[in-house]
Amino acid sequence: MSYIRQFLTFLLNTTDKYVGNFGVSIIIVTILIKIMLLPLTLKQDKSMKEMKKLQPELEKIKEKYANDKQMLNIKTMELYKEHKVNPLGGCLPLLLQLPILFALFGVLRNGIIPKDSSFLWLKLSVPDQFYILPVLNGAVSFLQQKLMGSADSNPQMKNMMYIFPIMMIMFSLKMPSGLQLYWLTSSILAVVQQYFIMKKGA
Structure with a gap:
């Protein structure tokens, strides 16, 4: 994390020397990082789609071997092996991205x-005195969850779709505007990525 923070600090300062505005530098560096992480994002999305296709088969296995945990695990792993699906495939790309995103968050906060x-x-x-960025962060967070569509069939997720944006607004209120700008840029890019990934899948 220390090396990542040093690299991001260097990247921000170098970009600022060329563009002459730290806000623009934050946006440019955030875009560059999103582009670098795009292969991992695509891999994560592909893995999640493959897992989603297997859900009906997994439910059948769970029903059939509900009282035999050992056989349930064996049949589940056989299904994964047959379809060449890694159950951790959706998590690992995300885990690789998080240190970079958290490092940039930490650099801007410190x-x-x-x-x-x-x-x-x-x-x-300093924080946005007009509260425009916190509201935008909440709105983009809501749009991101709506675009994912995971709340349509899950009442608990539907509640979170409204609660999480409110939490985002509350968290953002005291953040420096530069940090809020990074978060907003990153969220908007994530929405754009998700839109095009879903469009390609359709």
């Missing part, structure tokens, strides 16, 4: 943002 830097109406080192 005082790298120049005190006098501004972007549009924002003073990047």
Whole structure:
């Protein structure tokens, strides 16, 4: 994590030297990171789709071997092997992405943002005084969950679809605007990625 933070700090400062605005630097670096992580995102999506296709078969196995845990595990692994699916395939790409995203979050939180830097109406080192970014973060979070469509058949997920954006707004209120800008940019890029991934799948 230390090496990742040093690299991201270098990347932000170098970009700022060329563009002359730290807010624009945050957006550019966030886009670059998303592009670098795109192969992992696509791999994660592919694995999740493959697992989703196997759900009916998995349910049948669970019903048939409900009282025999050992046979249930054996038949489940045989199904994965037959279809060449790794049950951890959807998790591992995400786990590889998280250190980079958390490192950038930590870099921006720990005082790298120049005190006098501004972007549009924002003073990047302090929270957004008009609360526009926190509201946008909540709205994009809602759109992201809506696009995933996971709440349609799950009442608990449907509740989270409304609760999580509110939590995002509350968390964002005290964040420096530069950190909020990173979070918003990252979320918008995630929505765009998901849209095109779903469009390609359709």
